[in-house]
Amino acid sequence: MATNKSDLSLNKRQKQIVDLVQQQGFAAVEEMAQHFSVTPQTIRRDINELCEHGVVRRFHGGVGMNSSVENVAYETRKVLLLAEKQRIAQEVAAQIPNRASVFIDIGTTTEEVARALRQHEGLRVITNDLNVATILSSNPTSEVIIAGGVVRSRDRGVTGEATIDFIRQFKVDYGIIGVSAIEEDGTLLDFDYHEVRVAQAIMENSRKIFLATDHSKFGRNAVVRLGHLSQITALFCDKQPPQEIINCLQEHNVALHVAKQDSPL
Amino acid sequence: MATNKSDLSLNKRQKQIVDLVQQQGFAAVEEMAQHFSVTPQTIRRDINELCEHGVVRRFHGGVGMNSSVENVAYETRKVLLLAEKQRIAQEVAAQIPNRASVFIDIGTTTEEVARALRQHEGLRVITNDLNVATILSSNPTSEVIIAGGVVRSRDRGVTGEATIDFIRQFKVDYGIIGVSAIEEDGTLLDFDYHEVRVAQAIMENSRKIFLATDHSKFGRNAVVRLGHLSQITALFCDKQPPQEIINCLQEHNVALHVAKQDSPL
């Protein structure tokens, strides 16, 4: 009887290759050959089989992760408007002094803020986003506190009643939040009820509230009411907002920070 | 005046390259050239500069993360005895049924258990290790709960009083822990007091306790007393333990699972 070709029986070395890739993101053929004390050619054959099964992705010189995981939606959203989000994040980070205490909410933009804060010193950060916690925990001068609760597989955000209770234990200098939509009258909206509950808890326990949002959020629509522009301290975005929003900000004395364009191109 | 050579002023594209690498683990030159609408040569120049600053690592065909981050110690320890840890992890995972509730403690071995549990269905997992949470959150059929508290930059473990209080809210079927050392009389030891406190909380709130450990831990020494072999349900390791330990296990009716060698070589 012929053995099934699509049978995914990986040998010990192949399993280790997969793990190496998942831990390091990339593994070079030559290095693996040395590590396993075999010929590069042998590693290549292993790699080719792994690729047939779609487990990893082949590159010239090695293998990397096959990014086609479960949460493509999230990963796609993450790259969307990445440059703009990074500019916004830079602007937010510039307003936060060393040794400050900060809440950082779930979100792709707030994650960029976390990246921009990596070089800060002595921060005390409380977050409900596993990605944010991982990013900032690489800085040993900062103290990172993760809020407990249920982790969403979608984006590794932590939400739920336990999370809200956890957040209420603290009172910090800066709260950094994002939103899904901002209506023309200044109403802040989001898609997820649980996420809104957490964001509200963050707002209640922060002395200053920074809202980071890219221009795509203006005039959009969403279901759950989070709050109103008048409740925040400063709005950070990548382009000049619509006139209605600007009026609303001035009326309620909310600062506006527009990140300058890197290149008009 | 000559501009400082070691000035790390990265342009917009270079920053994005770094972010791509940190998000995906690896980025190919050709793909980036397309993505940024520039020549591969331009990307190569960017990469070379980034490498001079030691930000990323060069590979034939692209760039990957420079694994020489802060926590080299942890990353090294992680690769140490990796194959053995994976075998142990397989054995542990085999004893855990679908839809079970599980505590998973901090540790390199327990992280491998998390990996081995990725294919399980409908698990309810509570952990104080960010890595474990990230690994298992990729499975949407399982519910992952992260314990709140201070994140250690060393290994992304969560410890402290808040963590213990959080854990005490639950009572689960299986608790999976690791140790730094096992003395001949069956005493379980660790290096970190805070870590021990959490492990004890896990033991108190689990119906069955699985201890996963590789052979290097037998006869070693450490400072903080965690507990005793008699308190656990089953011991998982990669080799037959010393006779004293085996006697101790039998005396207290503790099961022993020795993961079989993959290849004697």
Added chain:
DNA sequence: ACAAATATGTTCTATTTCGAAAATATTTTT
């Protein structure tokens, strides 16, 4: 507006990696 500085594109050659096929070693089966 002009010149200097900087960044990017082109072209061509050197280097590295890849893959196929044959030779050798290892394991499994009978």
Added chain:
DNA sequence: AAAAATATTTTCGAAATAGAACATATTTGT
């Protein structure tokens, strides 16, 4: 123990990537 199946090494030509040098924008400073 011999034969068959499987895995690994070796060798070498083909393909891909890297880097140097020069040409061509593009930006910056005056």
